[in-house]
Amino acid sequence: MWKLLQIELFKIFKRPRTYISFAAIAAMILIIQLGLEFDGKSYLQLFMSGISDSFFVPYDLILNGYLVAFVILNTLLIHVPLLVALVAGDAVAGEANMGTLRLLITKPVSRTEFMIAKYLASVVYTVMLLIWMALLALFLSMLFFGTNDMLIARNDVMEQISRNDVLWRYIAAFGYAAVALSTVSALAFLLSVFADNAIGPIVSTISIVIVLTILSEMKIPLYDNTVKPYLFTSHMLAWKGFFYSKSNGEGQAISGSIENLPAILRSLGILLTYIVLLVTTAIAVFRKKDVLS
Amino acid sequence: MKSKLHRNNTMLPVVTINHLSKNFGAIKAVDDLSFSVNSGDIYGFLGQNGAGKSTTIRMMLTLIEPSGGDIEIFGLKLKSHRKEILRQVGAVIERPDLYKYLTAYENISLFSKMSGINIPKKKIMEQLEQVGIAERAHSKVATYSLGMKQRLGIAIALVNDPQLVILDEPTNGLDPQGIADIRNLILELSRHQKRTILVSSHLLSEIELIANRMLIIDNGKKIIEGNVSDLFDPSNMIVELRTMNTSHTLNVIHASSWKNNLEKQQQDVFFFKMDKKEIPVFTNQLVQNGVEVLSVQPRHSLEDYFLSLTSANQHVETFTN
Amino acid sequence: MYFKKFISLLCFLLLLSLHSLAQDAASLVQKVKAKLNLVNDYEATGIMKTDVTFLKVPEAQVSVYYKAPDKLRIKNDKGISLVPKGAVSISLNNLLKGNFTIIDAGTEMTGNKKTHVIKLLPTDENSEMVLSTLYIDESKALVLKAKINTRENGTYEVEMNYGKYENYALPDKVVFTFNPKDYKLPKGITFDYDDGSKKKTDAGNTNTKGKVEISYSSYVLNKGISDAVFK
Numbered sequence: 001m002w003k004l005l006q007i008e009l010f011k012i013f014k015r016p017r018t019y020i021s022f023a024a025i026a027a028m029i030l031i032i033q034l035g036l037e038f039d040g041k042s043y044l045q046l047f048m049s050g051i052s053d054s055f056f057v058p059y060d061l062i063l064n065g066y067l068v069a070f071v072i073l074n075t076l077l078i079h080v081p082l083l084v085a086l087v088a089g090d091a092v093a094g095e096a097n098m099g100t101l102r103l104l105i106t107k108p109v110s111r112t113e114f115m116i117a118k119y120l121a122s123v124v125y126t127v128m129l130l131i132w133m134a135l136l137a138l139f140l141s142m143l144f145f146g147t148n149d150m151l152i153a154r155n156d157v158m159e160q161i162s163r164n165d166v167l168w169r170y171i172a173a174f175g176y177a178a179v180a181l182s183t184v185s186a187l188a189f190l191l192s193v194f195a196d197n198a199i200g201p202i203v204s205t206i207s208i209v210i211v212l213t214i215l216s217e218m219k220i221p222l223y224d225n226t227v228k229p230y231l232f233t234s235h236m237l238a239w240k241g242f243f244y245s246k247s248n249g250e251g252q253a254i255s256g257s258i259e260n261l262p263a264i265l266r267s268l269g270i271l272l273t274y275i276v277l278l279v280t281t282a283i284a285v286f287r288k289k290d291v292l293s
Numbered sequence: 294m295k296s297k298l299h300r301n302n303t304m305l306p307v308v309t310i311n312h313l314s315k316n317f318g319a320i321k322a323v324d325d326l327s328f329s330v331n332s333g334d335i336y337g338f339l340g341q342n343g344a345g346k347s348t349t350i351r352m353m354l355t356l357i358e359p360s361g362g363d364i365e366i367f368g369l370k371l372k373s374h375r376k377e378i379l380r381q382v383g384a385v386i387e388r389p390d391l392y393k394y395l396t397a398y399e400n401i402s403l404f405s406k407m408s409g410i411n412i413p414k415k416k417i418m419e420q421l422e423q424v425g426i427a428e429r430a431h432s433k434v435a436t437y438s439l440g441m442k443q444r445l446g447i448a449i450a451l452v453n454d455p456q457l458v459i460l461d462e463p464t465n466g467l468d469p470q471g472i473a474d475i476r477n478l479i480l481e482l483s484r485h486q487k488r489t490i491l492v493s494s495h496l497l498s499e500i501e502l503i504a505n506r507m508l509i510i511d512n513g514k515k516i517i518e519g520n521v522s523d524l525f526d527p528s529n530m531i532v533e534l535r536t537m538n539t540s541h542t543l544n545v546i547h548a549s550s551w552k553n554n555l556e557k558q559q560q561d562v563f564f565f566k567m568d569k570k571e572i573p574v575f576t577n578q579l580v581q582n583g584v585e586v587l588s589v590q591p592r593h594s595l596e597d598y599f600l601s602l603t604s605a606n607q608h609v610e611t612f613t614n
Numbered sequence: 615m616y617f618k619k620f621i622s623l624l625c626f627l628l629l630l631s632l633h634s635l636a637q638d639a640a641s642l643v644q645k646v647k648a649k650l651n652l653v654n655d656y657e658a659t660g661i662m663k664t665d666v667t668f669l670k671v672p673e674a675q676v677s678v679y680y681k682a683p684d685k686l687r688i689k690n691d692k693g694i695s696l697v698p699k700g701a702v703s704i705s706l707n708n709l710l711k712g713n714f715t716i717i718d719a720g721t722e723m724t725g726n727k728k729t730h731v732i733k734l735l736p737t738d739e740n741s742e743m744v745l746s747t748l749y750i751d752e753s754k755a756l757v758l759k760a761k762i763n764t765r766e767n768g769t770y771e772v773e774m775n776y777g778k779y780e781n782y783a784l785p786d787k788v789v790f791t792f793n794p795k796d797y798k799l800p801k802g803i804t805f806d807y808d809d810g811s812k813k814k815t816d817a818g819n820t821n822t823k824g825k826v827e828i829s830y831s832s833y834v835l836n837k838g839i840s841d842a843v844f845k
Contacts, residue, residue, distance in 0.1 A: 148694055290351075
């Protein structure tokens with residue numbers, strides 16, 4: 001299995017196309033960083049407007065690396081599924097399209113092993129993308145913008161996290177994001193089994209993610225109470241939960257606490273269930289599939 | 294398992310296909326097909342495009358699940374011994390599609406690793422040497438011509454030292470030189486390396502030149518199977534005669550014993566059945582009797598028959614074997 | 615007849631007493647002021663707790679800098695602190711600066727102490743403060759509580775507990791209560807997500823309340839502070 005995974009990774013990372021995603025992420029991150037470097041205060045004024053009437057707001061301190069990283073993740077993690085679909089949607093369909101699938105299947109490797117290796121490879125790719133994002137969005141921002149306490153504007157409350165209470169939350173959030181993106185991977189992977197051309201699964205995955213995201217974001221009670229809790233897109237953003245602290249009886253944030261850990265874990269469970277279902281289906285379908293490409 | 298998979302056991306069936314069939318919806322792509330390939334054979338698998346050759350080969354390589362029948366390779370059921378069997382099989386299926394963004398060396402090493410074997414660099418280079426692309430081993434496959442890709446495909450099929458080599462239309466799209474090179478390579482694999490080879494084609498001439506046994510299928514059904522030397526029997530040839538003066542020719546023929554050899558006439562073309570040796574005598578007599586001969590074309594009856602299958606063409610369609 | 619005389623007398627006495635009461639109040643304010651003037655500058659460290667409906671911030675280690683007459687700065691040593699705007703402008707020194715009419719409002723219990731209640735009405739009509747009410751511990755000349763009605767920013771309340779530094783009128787603990795403006799975010803820039811839990815339905819409650827408490831651990835007095843600290 002390890003050998004198969006190595007082979008799949010070798011194929012992915014030998015491919016020029018793979019690096020487009022890395023370049024795209026780097027470009028988006030640098031653009032956001034530049035924007036915040038030169039016009040961060042106006043941006044902050046916008047989201048601090050709720051409290052700047054009653055409080056002195058030290059904008060220069062608030063605009064630190066931790067906040068910049070959060071802004072980047074908040075903007076970027078919505079779009080990274082597209083990049084993830086690019087590789088996972090290509091996993092089987094791309095080989096079919098290239099014609100290499102038929103040769104692969106004549107090798108003494110069971111289709112199940114083959115598929116698991118392929119899926120794991122796309123997960124590794126996803127994790128690499130996230131590590132790349134962490135390096136640029138978090139560590140580069142920390143270097144450029146320094147570190148300080150982190151302020152997050154929510155709908156009804158402004159969260160403040162002490163600077164020495166931030167980093168572990170990012171690690172947890174990146175871990176969660178890896179699972180969330182792997183769910184998109186699994187969807188693209190399943191669709192990839194049905195197609196002989198990578199465009200189909202990639203476009204379908206993106207369309208499904210968009211449609212479900214709209215369903216998740218719309219505040220229509222009919223959907224809210226029925227399908228919404230079960231859509232994976234409703235749980236993709238739960239990484240943010242790691243940045244919300246509990247408050248004590250006197251209204252202060254408790255360092256090192258998470259406001260609603262059970263909700264995050266439930267979301268995580270739902271995503272993992274999705275992954276298992278999607279990948280198992282993909283394997284089952286592929287095992288029965290006649291390779292005609 | 295090794296003991297079961299020994300080679301050089303001539304005449305032992307390497308492949309046994311029993312009542313194999315495959316349906317795609319209502320279409321019977323392969324219909325109750327049975328044949329066997331013996332150890333050491335170059336087995337020609339012939340049929341027009343769409344006859345069911347590729348479907349059969351894909352079933353032999355587990356790309357397609359049969360609808361019925363079974364496949365035994367090396368005396369083992371393919372369904373239950375897939376991995377052991379495939380370890381000893383090398384294949385090129387239709388177009389030689391490979392990873393274009395990888396080099397030839399990377400491609401060959403990648404596919405051999407898939408077989409669970411770590412081939413030393415030296416062996417890989419030797420294999421590339423054998424198919425004549427060693428000097429381009431480290432160029433990307435994207436820069437390869439079709440012929441080079443076909444050779445690389447064959448190198449990949451061979452690198453694990455398989456007992457059975459399956460080549461599906463290996464000369465498709467190649468220029469005459471390329472076709473000749475592949476042909477020589479197949480002969481060498483058989484003669485010097487004692488591998489069993491199954492090669493499919495839609496060209497009879499190609500199979501005739503290399504195969505010792507052959508199978509013709511059409512519409513998924515077996516038409517004929519046998520030794521190439523038997524099927525291309527020189528005592529049973531078709532001769533196609535064209536002359537300037539058709540009615541005089543007919544008179545001459547009817548006045549001679551050749552009338553017994555006449556199979557049929559189609560306007561100004563006459564078809565005779567005779568031994569190869571009789572052809573010079575036949576021509577001589579015609580000329581001596583004042584027939585103005587335009588052409589005398591001898592063909593194997595099998596060839597005519599195959600032509601009738603592969604093209605809805607002309608005169609031969611009324612010919613019966 | 616007697617009755618009229620009696621009334622006149624009564625009125626006289628009343629006026630006299632009112633006058634003396636007013637005198638009392640003014641001198642008390644002067645005493646408080648004098649005590650405050652003992653401190654030219656200070657640098658204090660303490661813990662600041664913020665309890666505001668829409669803020670969830672951790673306890674903060676703060677330094678507080680003061681320089682007479684009216685410079686005050688609250689600074690978070692390690693991180694960021696959002697300091698309510700009123701908390702700085704409404705220092706006692708600021709309250710007692712300028713001209714105002716003093717009204718004696720008798721005595722009242724503040725906590726378990728009897729305090730003298732004095733209301734200050736600024737004579738400047740444009741002053742941001744409309745009315746300040748001070749609850750003063752007469753014996754020690756310490757302001758225990760102050761209520762300030764402002765023109766624009768609602769009512770502030772400051773409560774002070776004294777200990778070690780009461781001789782300098784410096785509290786060990788200050789609780790500052792205020793009415794923050796409503797928290798609103800422009801649409802589309804929130805960083806929130808829906809975790810599926812039921813949100814408190816009183817989110818639209820306008821009764822937002824703010825309380826900031828600073829517990830001082832130490833003061834360094836009259837050692838001189840550079841103006842750069844307050845920039």
